[in-house]
Amino acid sequence: MHRIEAYLGRLYRYAFSLAREDDLARDLVQRCALKALGAKTVPDDESAYRAWLFVILRNDFRDHLRRHRLTLALFDDEPDAEPEDAPTMEYWRGDERLINVLNVKQALGRLRPRDQEIVSLIDMVGLSYAEAAKVLDVPEGTVMSRISRARARLLALVGESNVEPLTGRRGPTGNKWTR
Amino acid sequence: MDRKDAFEQANAFLDGELNRDGRTEVLARAAKDPLGAQELSNLSRLKSVIEDSVDVPDLTLPAAAKPAPERGGRRRALALAACLALAFFAGGAWWWSSTHAPAGDLPVAWALKAHGAWRGTRTDRPFLRPAGLRFDAYVPDLSAAKLRIAHVGEITAPAGAPALVVGYKGTRGCRVTLIVDAAPRGLTAAPVYFETEALQAMIWRAGPLRHQILAQGMAAARFRKIAETVRRSSLDRLPLNEETRMALARSRVNSAPCAA
Numbered sequence: 001m002h003r004i005e006a007y008l009g010r011l012y013r014y015a016f017s018l019a020r021e022d023d024l025a026r027d028l029v030q031r032c033a034l035k036a037l038g039a040k041t042v043p044d045d046e047s048a049y050r051a052w053l054f055v056i057l058r059n060d061f062r063d064h065l066r067r068h069r070l071t072l073a074l075f076d077d078e079p080d081a082e083p084e085d086a087p088t089m090e091y092w093r094g095d096e097r098l099i100n101v102l103n104v105k106q107a108l109g110r111l112r113p114r115d116q117e118i119v120s121l122i123d124m125v126g127l128s129y130a131e132a133a134k135v136l137d138v139p140e141g142t143v144m145s146r147i148s149r150a151r152a153r154l155l156a157l158v159g160e161s162n163v164e165p166l167t168g169r170r171g172p173t174g175n176k177w178t179r
Numbered sequence: 180m181d182r183k184d185a186f187e188q189a190n191a192f193l194d195g196e197l198n199r200d201g202r203t204e205v206l207a208r209a210a211k212d213p214l215g216a217q218e219l220s221n222l223s224r225l226k227s228v229i230e231d232s233v234d235v236p237d238l239t240l241p242a243a244a245k246p247a248p249e250r251g252g253r254r255r256a257l258a259l260a261a262c263l264a265l266a267f268f269a270g271g272a273w274w275w276s277s278t279h280a281p282a283g284d285l286p287v288a289w290a291l292k293a294h295g296a297w298r299g300t301r302t303d304r305p306f307l308r309p310a311g312l313r314f315d316a317y318v319p320d321l322s323a324a325k326l327r328i329a330h331v332g333e334i335t336a337p338a339g340a341p342a343l344v345v346g347y348k349g350t351r352g353c354r355v356t357l358i359v360d361a362a363p364r365g366l367t368a369a370p371v372y373f374e375t376e377a378l379q380a381m382i383w384r385a386g387p388l389r390h391q392i393l394a395q396g397m398a399a400a401r402f403r404k405i406a407e408t409v410r411r412s413s414l415d416r417l418p419l420n421e422e423t424r425m426a427l428a429r430s431r432v433n434s435a436p437c438a439a
Contacts, residue, residue: 002240004240005239005240006351006436006437006438007436008238008240009238009351010351010436012235013235017233026238091214091218092218096221096224099224099225101231104228104229108229108232122194123229123230124233126431128194128195128196128433129191129194145187147194148186148189152186154225155221155222158225
């Protein structure tokens with residue numbers, strides 16, 4: 001088994017979070033594999049190798065957007081300022097059963113691309129803050145604040161969900177499930 | 180510390196990014212503040228659900244990307260095979276010699292074969308009893324470590340006795356096999372480890388049953404955490420507590436995917 005094969009699944013998760021479609025995500029992974037295997041110098045250290053792979057994939061996605069004259073806020077060179085819609089830092093008081101795959105998938109789709117990307121790198125791919133910082137070319141502290149802001153926003157979106165958990169108990173009208 | 184910093188620290192805690200002092204601080208805050216404890220639980224759940232939110236298809240390297248065999252590759256492969264065989268037999272011999280006298284035969288080869296062979300059915304039942312055994316084996320839920328039961332079956336051990344085989348499958352190529360059969364005399368609850376770069380195994384006794392857990396290519400620290408968790412739950416016969424679940428999740432986040 002080649003070293004890169006252990007990372008194909010994780011590369012796909014990241015590619016899918018960028019591309020939001022299966023075909024393009026697969027293409028990105030395949031091209032990344034070709035580039036990595038054809039590279040003259042490859043990092044020996046596993047952590048550096050991991051970050052290097054995701055940088056290749058990210059750059060390829062950026063090239064793909066350029067080729068198709070598309071733009072994505074992800075690659076804006078804006079400073080990482082606190083956005084106007086910054087989440088409140090109060091405790092989230094929703095029902096924890098709202099945090100389910102369906103609601104989280106929907107909420108992820110509503111996140112800003114920059115938030116989606118950091119959630120993908122940390123939670124879907126499992127990179128450390130240092131590795132994610134290398135991929136995004138930002139300081140580690142920025143990764144720390146981005147991921148916490150992205151998760152706060154995600155929880156807020158999940159809390160707005162109208163998909164409520166069922167308890168198996170009939171409501172007073174007899175025809176509605178209630179919490 | 181303001182609320183924003185506390186929230187960032189809680190996130191960093193779950194991501195395994197804090198040092199010992201930072202971890203202690205977060206846990207102390209959670210112990211004093213029920214809302215803080217609930218927040219950790221919510222974030223932990225969110226992190227776990229996010230991980231499951233993308234289905235990964237079966238991916239293989241394109242034919243053009245497969246590295247061509249190098250000159251001298253065959254000779255190198257033979258040398259590697261010889262080294263592996265030597266390591267395997269040396270390791271097996273050490274394992275055997277360190278445990279043979281009290282524990283009876285330790286079936287390295289057939290346990291490895293069973294580990295490599297399983298494909299099959301799922302189960303959600305926590306207690307399973309192989310035919311011919313008088314005791315239930317406790318099968319812990321390892322979903323916190325992103326390992327799901329993918330196989331439950333029985334095999335016959337070399338001595339002719341039945342053995343239960345439980346296969347756990349991860350999302351990053353990891354396979355963990357738990358084999359339970361009747362314990363030989365002399366085997367104790369103390370764990371015996373067997374580790375090489377490619378193979379990790381642990382054996383112990385829980386009640387009248389021998390437990391063997393195996394994995395290949397898994398990060399050593401992660402394997403030990405999982406194996407110790409399974410050992411403890413086989414002795415306690417209880418589901419994992421929240422602290423253990425979080426430790427398993429953190430251990431997974433901090434480890435590389437399985438190489439085997």
